[in-house]
Amino acid sequence: MYRKVIFPVDLTHIDQLGRALQTAIDLARHYKAEICFIAVTGTAPSAVARTPQEFQAKLEALAAEQGQAHGLTTSAMALTSHDPSIDTDKTLLAAIREAGGDLVIMQTHAPNALDYIWAGHGDTIAAHSEASVFLVR
Amino acid sequence: MSQTDDDDATTPAEEALPEPEGASEIIETDYEIGQDNITPKIGPFGLDIHNPVFVVSGLVVVAFVIITLAFQDAVGPALGAMRGYLTSTFDWFLIMAGNIFVLVCLGILVSPLGKVRLGGADATPDYSYGGWFAMLFAAGMGIGLMFFGVLEPAYYFATPWGDQPLSRDIGIVDGALVDPATVEAARRTAMAGTIYHWGLHPWAMYAVVALSLALFAYNKGLPLTVRSIFYPIFGEKIWGWRGHVIDILAVFATLFGLATSLGFGAQQATAGIGFVFGMEDLGATATFPVILIAIITALALVSVLRGLDGGVKVLSEVNMVLAILLMVFVILVGPTFTLVSQFFGNLGAYATEILALSNPIGRDDDGYRQGWTAFYWAWWISWSPFVGMFIARVSRGRTVREFITCVLLIPTIVSAIWMTAFGGTAIDQLINSVTESAVYGFVIDAYVPELSLFGMLSELPFAAITSVIGIILVIVFFVTSSDSGSLVIDTITAGGKINAPVSQRVFWVIFEGLVAAALLLGGGLVALQAASVSTGLPFAVVLLLACFALVKGLMNEPR
Numbered sequence: 001m002y003r004k005v006i007f008p009v010d011l012t013h014i015d016q017l018g019r020a021l022q023t024a025i026d027l028a029r030h031y032k033a034e035i036c037f038i039a040v041t042g043t044a045p046s047a048v049a050r051t052p053q054e055f056q057a058k059l060e061a062l063a064a065e066q067g068q069a070h071g072l073t074t075s076a077m078a079l080t081s082h083d084p085s086i087d088t089d090k091t092l093l094a095a096i097r098e099a100g101g102d103l104v105i106m107q108t109h110a111p112n113a114l115d116y117i118w119a120g121h122g123d124t125i126a127a128h129s130e131a132s133v134f135l136v137r
Numbered sequence: 138m139s140q141t142d143d144d145d146a147t148t149p150a151e152e153a154l155p156e157p158e159g160a161s162e163i164i165e166t167d168y169e170i171g172q173d174n175i176t177p178k179i180g181p182f183g184l185d186i187h188n189p190v191f192v193v194s195g196l197v198v199v200a201f202v203i204i205t206l207a208f209q210d211a212v213g214p215a216l217g218a219m220r221g222y223l224t225s226t227f228d229w230f231l232i233m234a235g236n237i238f239v240l241v242c243l244g245i246l247v248s249p250l251g252k253v254r255l256g257g258a259d260a261t262p263d264y265s266y267g268g269w270f271a272m273l274f275a276a277g278m279g280i281g282l283m284f285f286g287v288l289e290p291a292y293y294f295a296t297p298w299g300d301q302p303l304s305r306d307i308g309i310v311d312g313a314l315v316d317p318a319t320v321e322a323a324r325r326t327a328m329a330g331t332i333y334h335w336g337l338h339p340w341a342m343y344a345v346v347a348l349s350l351a352l353f354a355y356n357k358g359l360p361l362t363v364r365s366i367f368y369p370i371f372g373e374k375i376w377g378w379r380g381h382v383i384d385i386l387a388v389f390a391t392l393f394g395l396a397t398s399l400g401f402g403a404q405q406a407t408a409g410i411g412f413v414f415g416m417e418d419l420g421a422t423a424t425f426p427v428i429l430i431a432i433i434t435a436l437a438l439v440s441v442l443r444g445l446d447g448g449v450k451v452l453s454e455v456n457m458v459l460a461i462l463l464m465v466f467v468i469l470v471g472p473t474f475t476l477v478s479q480f481f482g483n484l485g486a487y488a489t490e491i492l493a494l495s496n497p498i499g500r501d502d503d504g505y506r507q508g509w510t511a512f513y514w515a516w517w518i519s520w521s522p523f524v525g526m527f528i529a530r531v532s533r534g535r536t537v538r539e540f541i542t543c544v545l546l547i548p549t550i551v552s553a554i555w556m557t558a559f560g561g562t563a564i565d566q567l568i569n570s571v572t573e574s575a576v577y578g579f580v581i582d583a584y585v586p587e588l589s590l591f592g593m594l595s596e597l598p599f600a601a602i603t604s605v606i607g608i609i610l611v612i613v614f615f616v617t618s619s620d621s622g623s624l625v626i627d628t629i630t631a632g633g634k635i636n637a638p639v640s641q642r643v644f645w646v647i648f649e650g651l652v653a654a655a656l657l658l659g660g661g662l663v664a665l666q667a668a669s670v671s672t673g674l675p676f677a678v679v680l681l682l683a684c685f686a687l688v689k690g691l692m693n694e695p696r
Contacts, residue, residue, distance in 0.1 A: 042635040043256065043263060043355065043533050047171035050163060050358030051257070082263055082531075084636040086444025 002031045006101030006131065008092050008121070009039050011048040011058060013107075020107035020136035025070050027105065027134075034073040036099050037063040040091045042084040052080050089124040096129055105134045162693045164357040164368060168376045174632050182640045187632035190381055194388035194630060195648075201393070201668065202652055205661040213664040220515075220667035223674050225503070228511035232497040234677045235514050238341035239495075241684045242541050245348075245691065251538030252696040255348075256355040262534035266543075268450050269531055273544060274551070275453035276527045276621050277343055278335065279460070280402065280614040282555050283607065288589040289334070290560025291580045293327035293505075295567060300504035302330030303493055308564070309581070312572045324564050328479070329486035330505065331560055333494045335552040336487060337545060339517040344544045345680055346525025347532065349687040351540075355533050356694060360633025363387040363522050367679075369686040383679065384629050386672060387522035391629075392649060393669035394520055395622040399653040400662040402615050403429040405587035406608055412591050413604040427654050433612060434650030437619035441642050445530075445624065452617045459610050463603060464558050470597050471562035480557045487553065515673030518680060526625040530635075537691065563593045570596075619646060 007024045009017060028035045041048065041055045049055035056078035067074035079095050081087040096104055108122030126133040175188045186192075205212045224231070245251060254260055262269070293301050295309035301323070308315060308323035315323075349366040359365035364380030371379055403426035411419035419425050440448035468476050500506055532540055566574040572582070575592030579585045594603045623645040630645075631637035656662045 044361040044530070044633070044635045045170055045354055045358045046634065046636060047169060050170075051355075083445035085639050085642070086442070087446065088636075 002027065002033045002103040002132075004099065004101045004103070005031075005033050005035045006096050006099060006104045007035050007037050008104065008106045008125070009037055009059070009062070010107075011039055011041075011055070011062075012046075014062070017107055020105060021066070023134065023136055024105040025066070025072065027103070028072050029070070033103070034075060035063070035066070036075045036077060036101060037066075038077045038079065038092065038095050038099065040079045040081050040084055040088045043080050043082070052078065089121055089128075092121070092125060093128055096125070096131055101131050103132045103134065104129055105136065108135045108137060162357065162695070164353075164359060166359070166368075166373065168360075168373070170360045171632055171634055173376070174634070183638055184641060185631055185634060185637045186641065187384075187630055190384045190388065190632065191630040193381070194385050194392070194626075197385065197389060198392055198648075198652065201665065202655055202661070205664050206655065206659040209660050209664070213661065216664040216667040216671070220512075220671050223671055224511040224515055225507040227674055228507045229497040231511045231514040231518075231674070231677055232495060232506070234518075234681055235338040235342065236495050236497070237681065237684065238345050239337045241688065242337075242341045242344050242348075242545050245688070246538060246541040246545075249696055250688070250691040250694075251541070252536060253352075253356070253691055253694045254534070254536045255351045255540065256533040258695065260355070260534040264450070264531055268454060269535075270543060270547070271453040271457040272450060272531050272621075273528055274548065275449075275456050275614060275617045276524050277548065278339065278552070279456055280398065280611065280618065282335070282460075282552070282559075283590060283611050283614065284405065284586070285331075285335075286555055286559030286590060287563040287576060287593045288580060288586045289331045289509075290327045290556060291563040291567060291576050291589065293330050294323055294564050295577070295581050296504075297581060298504060300502075300508060302326050302333075302502060302505045303490070303500070304502040304505075309567065309571060309577075314568060314571050320568060324568075325482065325486045326490070327564065328483040328556065328560060329490040330494060330509075331556050332483060332487040332549075332553050333491060334510065334513045335556060336549040337491075338495070338514070340545045340548050342514075342517045342521045342680065343524045343528060344541060345683055345687060346521040347528035347544065348537065348540060349683045349690070350525055350529035351532050352687065352690050352694075354529065354633075357690065361526070361529065361635060362629050362633035363526070365633065366683045366686050369689045370682055386675065386679075387526075388626055388629050390519045390669055390672040390676065391523040391622055391626055392645075392652070393665050394523065395618060396649050396652040396656065397662050397666035397669060399430060399433065399615060399619065399649065400426075400657045401666070402611065403427070403433070403653070403657065406611050406615075408585070408587045409591050409604070409608050409611065412588055412595075413601070413608065423658050426657055429612070430650055430654050430657065433615050433619060434646060436612075436616040437623070437646050437650075438643060440616060440620040441623055441646055442639065449617060449621050449624070452613060452620070456610065456613050456617060459606060459613070463606050463610065464555060466599075466603060467558045467562055467594075467597065470599075471558070472565045475565060476557055476561045479561050480554060483557050483561075484550075484553055512670065514677075515670045518673035518676045519670050521676065521680065522629075523622055523625050526628065527621045530624070530628075559590070559593065562597070563589070566593060566596055619649060623649065 005028045039059050059078045060076040063074040063076035079091050081091045106122050108120050122135040176185050301307050305326045306319045306323045308320040353359045353365040354361040364375050364383045367375050407420040407426045411417050563576045566576050575595050579588045579592040591604050594600050623642045626645045627642045
């Protein structure tokens with residue numbers, strides 16, 4: 001039913017992906033789908049990587065490692081944004097479309113009062129993406 | 138997934154640190170960006186801020202505002218006197234430093250170092266020339282050109298206070314025009330003296346900071362914050378108190394520079410609106426200026442929430458189009474042929490007088506050299522962390538040569554065109570109507586600098602339309618500065634992180650508006666602007682060190 005699972009990931013919070021990642025792995029296995037890891041970075045050095053290339057390499061390493069560990073086809077797509085504080089959602093949405101993903105699985109926070117003012121990334125993706133979206137709390 | 142998997146996932150990337158696009162020279166440092174950051178939660182708002190830079194800068198700003206408001210009578214004159222003392226005692230130092238910045242930039246431009254590309258040899262530019270240039274200009278001096286375009290040339294041409302450049306002739310003495318040859322000489326000196334203040338020197342100050350920041354962030358992998366420039370000098374120690382001091386000073390200069398400009402800008406826009414719509418008492422109380430500050434802050438807030446591409450860039454482009462329209466209009470309805478022929482003459486005058494104007498010693502034109510040049514230099518330098526950070530942020534992918542051409546040479550020519558159009562028209566009005574002209578009334582007779590532009594426009598056709606465009610331009614330039622300033626302050630106070638939560642940028646925009654409103658209501662704009670300009674002197678030293686670090690850093694880059 002699904003051919004390409006898109007898994008947006010925040011490389012700074014890589015330790016908090018447990019449940020979402022497991023969900024992605026299980027569903028990808030079930031549908032024999034590919035998992036595409038996507039992540040957004042600015043062009044300036046960040047805590048995760050000092051250059052966009054280093055960022056890409058880290059994401060590719062994560063994808064390759066997960067693919068190997070779980071016997072899945074994986075790919076990685078690192079995206080740069082001029083202003084990641086603001087443009088992350090827009091960049092992710094464009095990337096989901098470009099990658100041709102038909103299912104997005106992503107980690108999100110528990111809903112809180114702030115969501116009424118600023119929606120979380122997951123909320124925005126779910127509201128605007130043409131693909132199916134699975135938010136893991 | 139277990140924790141071990143995580144570690145494994147990141148290990149290969151750390152072992153072989155990939156180079157930036159193409160060859161470059163990443164600095165090996167143990168400092169991890171954001172390692173000194175704290176992430177407090179205030180209600181639902183999560184923050185990601187550098188400790189102590191965020192906390193100390195915030196507290197210092199609040200403390201300065203409170204002290205200034207509480208002890209106005211003592212603090213105001215003291216800070217004003219300090220600024221006066223610094224610009225009149227160290228004028229030679231500021232002027233000399235300015236010359237060094239220009240020489241360093243021009244030296245890099247013609248040397249093989251110009252081939253280095255920001256972001257690595259294969260990096261591609263983040264922005265097109267149009268968008269990039271619009272942002273450079275809006276951040277660099279948009280608002281100043283509006284304020285001084287008419288004022289400065291007209292002032293030098295007819296000053297009765299002896300402030301003319303190089304103590305040369307003046308064109309109007311005791312309300313009467315002097316002989317034509319002297320008038321022409323005075324006009325020429327006035328334009329050269331103005332273009333000098335808006336040409337190579339200010340842009341070289343911005344270029345040194347911007348180029349260093351861009352180099353050390355994009356090519357060397359250090360955080361995008363002012364302290365990174367000094368890595369070649371202080372090494373790992375830069376992550377300690379030395380770096381904190383530099384960053385806090387940068388935040389202080391930027392925030393007070395912005396807040397006091399916003400306060401003055403609101404007063405000026407109020408005066409302009411009152412003049413254009415015939416409501417002279419609009420500026421009598423602080424109500425209208427405070428409403429303007431609120432409007433500007435609200436617009437800046439919208440722009441902040443739209444991000445760099447959807448906010449600042451769009452505003453900058455709107456500004457550029459409006460400014461070009463206004464300038465073309467002034468050229469067409471003003472003395473067109475005179476202005477076109479004067480433009481080359483003015484550039485020539487600038488080129489021939491630049492050595493005399495930039496000579497730091499043995500001059501007797503104190504009013505010009507200390508009151509204007511040294512003040513401007515301190516002012517530009519105190520803005521350089523803000524403008525430099527912003528320019529660096531949008532300049533990735535350009536070669537150093539391209540960068541210096543577009544940040545130094547082209548803006549100088551654009552400034553010269555602008556000054557020729559606005560100042561040339563104003564001087565033309567002075568020559569034709571002398572004391573009858575509105576410009577004479579606002580610049581010489583009663584010194585009301587904020588109305589000089591509107592006075593000049595009022596004597597051209599369609600004054601109602603052009604004055605409104607002028608007011609809109611002033612307001613939009615302020616919105617742009619407020620937005621880009623918050624972006625810069627936020628990046629510095631987040632330890633160089635450009636992906637910190639947006640709520641922090643919102644905080645700085647509102648904070649800046651509040652500081653401006655408090656100073657406007659309680660008094661203290663003059664005092665704190667003096668404090669902000671005074672930071673120009675220590676920063677001049679910092680910038681000289683930056684020149685050294687920049688050249689050293691560029692030499693290590695593969696070309």
